[in-house]
Amino acid sequence: xxxxxxxxxxxxxxxxxxxxxxxxxxxxxxxxxxxxxxxxxxxxxxxxxxxxxxxxxxxxxxxxxxxxxxxxxxxxxxxxxxxxxxxxxxxxxxxxxxxxxxxxxxxxxxxxxxxxxxxxxxxxxxxxxxxxxxxxxxxxxxxxxxxxxxxxxxxxxxxxxxxxxxxxxxxxxxxxxxxxxxxxxxxxxxxxxxxxxxxxxxxxxxxxxxxxxxxxxxxxxxxxxxxxxxxxxxxxxxxxxxxxxxxxxxxxxxxxxxxxxxxxxxxxxxxxxxxxxxxxxxxxxxxxxxxxxxxxxxxxxxxxxxxxxxxxxxxxxxxxxxxxxxxxxxxxxxxxxxxxxxxxxxxxxxxxxxxxxxxxxxxxxxxxxxxxxxxxxxxxxxxxxxxxxxxxxxxxx
Numbered sequence: 001x002x003x004x005x006x007x008x009x010x011x012x013x014x015x016x017x018x019x020x021x022x023x024x025x026x027x028x029x030x031x032x033x034x035x036x037x038x039x040x041x042x043x044x045x046x047x048x049x050x051x052x053x054x055x056x057x058x059x060x061x062x063x064x065x066x067x068x069x070x071x072x073x074x075x076x077x078x079x080x081x082x083x084x085x086x087x088x089x090x091x092x093x094x095x096x097x098x099x100x101x102x103x104x105x106x107x108x109x110x111x112x113x114x115x116x117x118x119x120x121x122x123x124x125x126x127x128x129x130x131x132x133x134x135x136x137x138x139x140x141x142x143x144x145x146x147x148x149x150x151x152x153x154x155x156x157x158x159x160x161x162x163x164x165x166x167x168x169x170x171x172x173x174x175x176x177x178x179x180x181x182x183x184x185x186x187x188x189x190x191x192x193x194x195x196x197x198x199x200x201x202x203x204x205x206x207x208x209x210x211x212x213x214x215x216x217x218x219x220x221x222x223x224x225x226x227x228x229x230x231x232x233x234x235x236x237x238x239x240x241x242x243x244x245x246x247x248x249x250x251x252x253x254x255x256x257x258x259x260x261x262x263x264x265x266x267x268x269x270x271x272x273x274x275x276x277x278x279x280x281x282x283x284x285x286x287x288x289x290x291x292x293x294x295x296x297x298x299x300x301x302x303x304x305x306x307x308x309x310x311x312x313x314x315x316x317x318x319x320x321x322x323x324x325x326x327x328x329x330x331x332x333x334x335x336x337x338x339x340x341x342x343x344x345x346x347x348x349x350x351x352x353x354x355x356x357x358x359x360x361x362x363x364x365x366x367x368x369x370x371x372x373x374x375x376x377x378x379x380x381x382x383x384x385x386x387x388x389x390x391x392x393x394x395x396x397x
Contacts (some may be wrong), residue, residue: 060135224296321358
């Protein structure tokens with residue numbers, strides 16, 4: 001038996017067809033937002049109808065969000081219970097288990113895995129849920145119960161940080177839903193060991209999305225000196241050291257992140273080759289250039305400089321500046337890796353900004369590789385936003 005849902009209608013002359021073809025969002029200005037529609041509680045499941053009153057899709061609804069309806073199923077039949085979540089978790093896990101030998105990966109990547117707005121990262125038998133949409137936030141305990149049923153989860157954390165929850169009108173309280181999260185978890189990737197702080201770290205504690213880019217950079221850094229700018233817990237530098245780099249310096253503004261990086265270096269057996277510098281990335285690069293320091297591999301992996309369209313131009317200038325300053329620290333014949341996790345800056349704009357920076361630094365080179373998020377971060381075919389991570393690997397003359 002299916003549930004019954006409040007009816008929300010699309011406005012005349014809006015495009016219901018793109019939803020039928022797979023687009024997963026319906027925006028506020030596409031819906032009839034009368035008093036009744038505005039009073040439907042955030043997180044409620046609704047029946048969206050097109051302008052002809054034909055049932056279109058069952059959607060997760062939030063009148064307080066610009067993304068007002070997130071498609072869960074086309075048509076008019078859907079029952080969401082623990083078994084429904086379990087099916088999606090199993091389906092997602094089948095893909096990840098083909099990719100990785102150990103259970104450390106992104107398990108659920110939001111719309112691309114059929115759970116709109118939901119992120120789940122797996123650290124062995126510990127899981128971090130980011131319910132970044134209202135419908136998932138009100139059902140987070142059901143999601144946790146599904147994780148326990150499918151994976152026998154021992155620890156489940158709800159992470160409530162990040163811009164996305166603010167856009168949904170949700171709280172920022174991170175808490176343990178089940179078990180204990182008292183110590184960082186050792187996580188092995190690319191022959192290195194990282195320490196993931198599930199409660200106090202950025203995002204879910206580790207950036208699984210950079211795994212493939214870490215591996216590529218590690219190959220280029222073999223036998224050389226490495227500079228890892230905006231390092232977080234040492235993603236690029238520890239992978240490089242574990243794969244034959246001579247030395248690595250990690251630069252970050254967060255001392256707790258650098259402490260985790262140092263712990264990871266010790267756990268990886270490379271702490272004698274590893275150094276950390278706490279400070280502003282741009283100031284640190286400027287000081288290094290003044291001191292004449294150069295490296296065989298320089299990586300700049302900053303936070304999102306362009307998290308939204310209004311911030312795009314300012315963000316592109318920041319990416320240009322990062323590229324310009326980093327170029328001064330690369331030896332002739334060395335490599336520069338530039339990354340962007342900005343949804344608003346596509347690869348073309350990011351590449352143009354990066355190459356402008358290289359030109360202004362008086363350097364020339366060649367693009368030897370471009371990268372994206374690792375395959376445990378699938379891309380929704382109708383959402384360019386889900387292809388957010390970009391990396392450019394350059395060899396400089």
